[in-house]
Amino acid sequence: MRITNAHLRSFRNHRETAFDFGARVNVLLGENGQGKTNALEALSFLCLTKSFYASSDAMVMQQQQTFFEVRSTMVSDExxxxxxxxxxxxxxxxxxxxxxxAEAERFSSVIGMFPVVVLSPENNAxxxxxxxxxxxFADLVISQSSAAYIEDSLEYRRIVRQRNxxxxxxxxxxxxxxxxxWNEMLVNTGARIIHRRSTFLNEFAPFIARTxxxxxxxxxxxRIEYAPSVDLSEAPTVGGIAEAMMAKLHRKRNDELRFRTTLVGPHRDEMLFTLNGMSLKHYASQGQHKTFLVALKVAEFFYLKERCSETPVFLLDDVFSExxxxxxxxxxxxxxxxxxxFITTTSEKVFGGAEWNNERRRFFIRNGALAGTLQAA
Ligand SMILES: Nc1ncnc2c1ncn2[C@@H]1O[C@H](COP(=O)(O)OP(=O)(O)OP(=O)(O)O)[C@@H](O)[C@H]1O
Ligand SMILES: [Mg+2]
Known part of the structure; x- marks a missing residue:
């Protein structure tokens, strides 16, 4: 897919900004704090129905305002x-x-229609x-390829809250x-989530290896190793996972009463990233971390492209600084x-010698507005 244009109103520091994007490369240039990341964030609203990092919608609304709006024309691969x-x-x-x-009744039906991959400083986490x-990370990728997973995740969160x-x-x-x-509901929905995550990590393995x-x-x-909240068998089934969860719930009954919280289920899953068998988190260098992350995101791109049968757009926020x-x-x-x-950067050094035309555009952003669009003369 492609985003042909976007019109932001009362979005963060953009009072009213309209972009006509290039078909391939779009560079958002500007000094610190001018509104480059904010523009990418607006694009994430079009694809994910929400921000890729802010926790609430009200937060991205321009201060002193009571609404925000992002409008856009998008074109599918077809x-x-x-x-x-x-x-x-x-x-x-x-x-x-x-x-x-036409108004979308459920956001879950929109997510994945316009797939997106974001690489931003927040992703270092x-x-x-x-x-x-x-x-x-895994949830966002799976969500874009499965509406049922989004529904299960929302439902699961509600169940855990009530059970707690x-x-x-x-x-x-x-x-x-x-x-x-609540135990019944927890294991039924939880098992579907664990099963889907396990399938996803198996499917994703060749993608990350290749990129x-x-x-x-x-x-x-x-490698990404899945360490779910319950032990999985060789070929796990949803029913088998549910049984294992229920058994563990019984074993943990006293602990749960003591800590007053749900101790079993996908909200306790871990995923271990390793390089040559060594834990990335504990042993990798800064450069290895960054490279792993970039590879992960490019793998996510190819995975989503295949699963959604649509080419994702790629948002790269401030990736060159490190x-x-x-x-x-x-x-x-x-x-x-x-x-x-779409790339934000404070310096065009890395684009030195690039030609700017209909395919490749650069936008200068100053104080929440477009200070100019430059194409090649
Ligand atoms: N809800 C909001 N209403 C108005 N202004 C906001 C809002 N949220 C953030 N801002 C302003 O937006 C600016 C930051 O924009 P943004 O994060 O896009 O900067 P940037 O161009 O990406 O900078 P950097 O190069 O430092 O990453 C800040 O000046 C901040 O005060
Ligand atoms: Mg920024």
Whole structure:
């Protein structure tokens, strides 16, 4: 797919900014704090119905305003045109997503229609951070390829919240009767999530192996190992996982009463990233972390392209700041070969000598507005 244009209103520091994008490379240039990342964030709303990093819709709304809006024309690989609009009204605390004038009833049906891959400084948490950061990575990829997974994840979160409330109310006393129905729901929905994650990581393995080999010169073997909350058999089934979860719930009954929280289920899963068998988190160098992350994101691109039968757009936020010139150019070459890309940067050094035309555009952003679009003379 391609994003042909985007019109931002009251979005962060953009009061009203309209972009006509190039078909392949779009470089958003500007000094710190001018609104480059904000523009990428607006594009993520079109694809994911939400920000790739802010936790609430109200946060991205321009201060002193009561709404924001992002409008856009997107074109699928087959050439089909979509007029997409996402708007948030703070007075009603309501977000609406419309495609060609028709309002989407469920956001889960939109996510994955316009696939996107984001590489941003926040993503460093995927390799450096906690299990929750790695789960979030996997969840976002799976969500774009499965609406059912999004529905299950929302439902699961609700179940855990309510089950925790039962455990809190029990105040350490036995609550077997009250908790029994929640156990059923927890293991049924939880098992579907664990099963899907396990399938995803198996499917994803060849993608990460291939991109790593292409991007990195050295012979390093990356792996992602799934360490779910319950032990999986060789060929896990949803039913088998549910049984294992239920058995573990019984074993953990006293601990759950004591800690007043749900201790079994996919919200406790871990995913271990390794290079040549060594834990990335504990042993890898800064450069290895970054390279792993880039390979992960390029693998995500190819995975989504296959699963969604649509070429994702690639948003690269501030990716050159930690890379030397050689690696920056290499990343740029790889990214450019993928599809339509959007890159924010404070310096065009890495683009030195590039030609600007209809395919490759650069936008100067100053104080939440377009200070100019430059094409080749
Ligand atoms: N809700 C909001 N309303 C108005 N302005 C906002 C809002 N949220 C953030 N800003 C402003 O947006 C600016 C930051 O924009 P952004 O993060 O896009 O900068 P950037 O161009 O990517 O900079 P850098 O190169 O440092 O990453 C800040 O000046 C901030 O005050
Ligand atoms: Mg930025």
């Amino acid at each position: 050439g089909k045109e979509f007029q997409v609009r996402v708007a948030y009204d703070d007075t009603k605390k309501e977000k609406k997503f419309t495609i060609n004038g 995927i390799t450096f951070g906690s299990p929750a950061d790695r789960r979030k 409330a039962v455990l809190a109310d029990a105040n350490g006393r036995d609550c077997s009767a009250e908790i029994a129905p 790593y080999l292409e991007i990195v010169d050295e012979r390093e073997t990356p 890379l030397d010139e050689h690696r920056s150019r290499k990343l740029l070459t790889v990214a450019e070969s993928l599809g339509q890309i």
